[in-house]
Amino acid sequence: xxxxxxxxxxxxxxxxxxxxxxxxxxxxxxxxxxxxxxxxxxxxxxxxxxxxxxxxxxxxxxxxxxxxxxxxxxxxxxxxxxxxxxxxxxxxxxxxxxxxxxxxxxxxxxxxxxxxxxxxxxxxxxxxxxxxxxxxxxxxxxxxxxxxxxxxxxxxxxxxxxxxxxxxxxxxxxxxxxxxxxxxxxxxxxxxxxxxxxxxxxxxxxxxxxxxxxxxxxxxxxxxxxxxxxxxxxxxxxxxxxxxxxxxx
Amino acid sequence: xxxxxxxxxxxxxxxxxxxxxxxxxxxxxxxxxxxxxxxxxxxxxxxxxxxxxxxxxxxxxxxxxxxxxxxxxxxxxxxxxxxxxxxxxxxxxxxxxxxxxxxxxxxxxxxxxxxxxxxxxxxxxxxxxxxxxxxxxxxxxxxxxxxxxxxxxxxxxxxxxxxxxxxxxxxxxxxxxxxxxxxxxxxxxxxxxxxxxxxxxxxxxxxxxxxxxxxxxxxxxxxxxxxxxxxxxxxxxxxxxxxxxxxxx
Numbered sequence: 001x002x003x004x005x006x007x008x009x010x011x012x013x014x015x016x017x018x019x020x021x022x023x024x025x026x027x028x029x030x031x032x033x034x035x036x037x038x039x040x041x042x043x044x045x046x047x048x049x050x051x052x053x054x055x056x057x058x059x060x061x062x063x064x065x066x067x068x069x070x071x072x073x074x075x076x077x078x079x080x081x082x083x084x085x086x087x088x089x090x091x092x093x094x095x096x097x098x099x100x101x102x103x104x105x106x107x108x109x110x111x112x113x114x115x116x117x118x119x120x121x122x123x124x125x126x127x128x129x130x131x132x133x134x135x136x137x138x139x140x141x142x143x144x145x146x147x148x149x150x151x152x153x154x155x156x157x158x159x160x161x162x163x164x165x166x167x168x169x170x171x172x173x174x175x176x177x178x179x180x181x182x183x184x185x186x187x188x189x190x191x192x193x194x195x196x197x198x199x200x201x202x203x204x205x206x207x208x209x210x211x212x213x214x215x216x217x218x219x220x221x222x223x224x225x226x227x228x229x230x231x232x233x234x235x236x237x238x239x240x241x242x243x244x245x246x247x248x249x
Numbered sequence: 250x251x252x253x254x255x256x257x258x259x260x261x262x263x264x265x266x267x268x269x270x271x272x273x274x275x276x277x278x279x280x281x282x283x284x285x286x287x288x289x290x291x292x293x294x295x296x297x298x299x300x301x302x303x304x305x306x307x308x309x310x311x312x313x314x315x316x317x318x319x320x321x322x323x324x325x326x327x328x329x330x331x332x333x334x335x336x337x338x339x340x341x342x343x344x345x346x347x348x349x350x351x352x353x354x355x356x357x358x359x360x361x362x363x364x365x366x367x368x369x370x371x372x373x374x375x376x377x378x379x380x381x382x383x384x385x386x387x388x389x390x391x392x393x394x395x396x397x398x399x400x401x402x403x404x405x406x407x408x409x410x411x412x413x414x415x416x417x418x419x420x421x422x423x424x425x426x427x428x429x430x431x432x433x434x435x436x437x438x439x440x441x442x443x444x445x446x447x448x449x450x451x452x453x454x455x456x457x458x459x460x461x462x463x464x465x466x467x468x469x470x471x472x473x474x475x476x477x478x479x480x481x482x483x484x485x486x487x488x489x490x491x492x493x494x495x496x497x498x
Contacts, residue, residue, distance in 0.1 A: 003254040161410060166447045199407070203413065208254070211453055246412065247349050
């Protein structure tokens with residue numbers, strides 16, 4: 001059994017309004033790795049946000065007094081802090097020049113995913129997609145319409161974690177499959193009931209794709225070939241742990 | 250650019266004292282995917298613990314009064330709680346029948362990695378390797394000696410996370426490469442200084458391998474082929490975030 005992770009290269013610079021499904025199908029065909037049924041695609045949040053026009057010209061942002069105060073304390077651009085606050089449901093931690101927040105989607109991450117890098121020059125910030133599951137569904141449907149294949153989609157972003165150093169890529173939107181795989185009630189070869197029973201496959205797929213994404217060479221999409229999964233409806237909300245079940249937070 | 254994840258099947262049941270490097274080289278050759286320079290191997294903790302004899306017959310464990318008290322409250326086997334406490338440096342959370350601890354290695358995980366499943370029948374618990382970096386180095390050296398190739402090694406286990414549902418596979422020991430890849434000070438194609446600068450590649454490699462491991466079909470080793478990395482000395486300690494830098498905890 002083998003899984004292949006294939007980088008999709010040669011995508012043009014993505015502009016607001018771009019048809020990502022069309023660009024991905026085209027680029028995959030051009031490099032002779034056309035998409036096939038039951039494959040999965042991991043798509044970097046950056047190009048989804050760009051295609052959806054989730055870009056804000058910083059010169060149009062008027063920071064609130066609270067944003068100004070935090071910015072002063074953290075030595076940051078108050079307009080960026082303002083955007084972070086607008087994208088947030090709650091501040092989880094605020095220290096050492098960092099804002100860890102819970103976004104409106106329910107993700108806990110640094111700076112609410114507001115990003116200044118890789119966004120076509122100037123003073124422009126990119127925000128996370130408003131509804132990343134919907135973004136994923138649209139790409140999935142676009143690919144079905146254009147290439148006639150059923151694929152699973154993961155929109156991914158790199159997040160920090162508690163307890164451990166370094167960032168890892170995780171799923172922030174999914175379509176076409178369930179992001180968790182459950183082994184509840186199953187037994188191992190010795191007949192023992194399995195203890196570690198729910199595997200976050202969408203996050204593991206996102207992490208795997210990040211091995212290709214790199215940071216400098218602009219690879220924003222990867223094909224996962226050979227990973228058996230159960231097609232179906234899924235939502236990234238399944239990956240968000242309710243506070244009352246979360247002993248790690 | 251493509252990465253291949255290849256399951257190594259056909260390993261025999263691992264017994265205490267087993268030479269894992271030999272078993273892995275043999276199984277890889279037997280399935281016509283012999284190891285090559287610059288590949289990486291992800292090895293499940295379970296077989297490492299077995300090979301190292303990190304197994305405890307529960308009937309030999311005498312629980313302390315504290316272990317008994319926790320066990321009573323959590324409706325668990327006091328001997329298992331005793332083992333968890335012995336493997337721990339500190340209890341992080343204790344609720345809902347779960348013990349989240351910091352192990353002597355510095356890992357924050359449920360039950361200190363003490364596991365009853367998949368360990369040759371009867372009332373036997375398996376513990377994490379005492380020094381997983383050393384375990385990884387030994388496998389690396391064993392493979393160099395037998396197959397004449399330089400590979401990177403990751404010992405992995407599945408951990409829960411804060412904020413998110415489901416378990417993911419992470420690195421608990423490494424050899425032959427640095428577990429973090431840094432982009433500090435680098436710039437993206439638009440000339441922006443990168444913000445997300447340190448990638449936990451060892452954890453992403455472990456997560457990728459878990460897509461093959463499954464839970465029921467006993468695949469404990471995966472080859473990662475085609476992932477460019479810088480060979481060198483590395484330690485899993487680089488993946489453990491010091492408390493004063495950890496805003497997520």
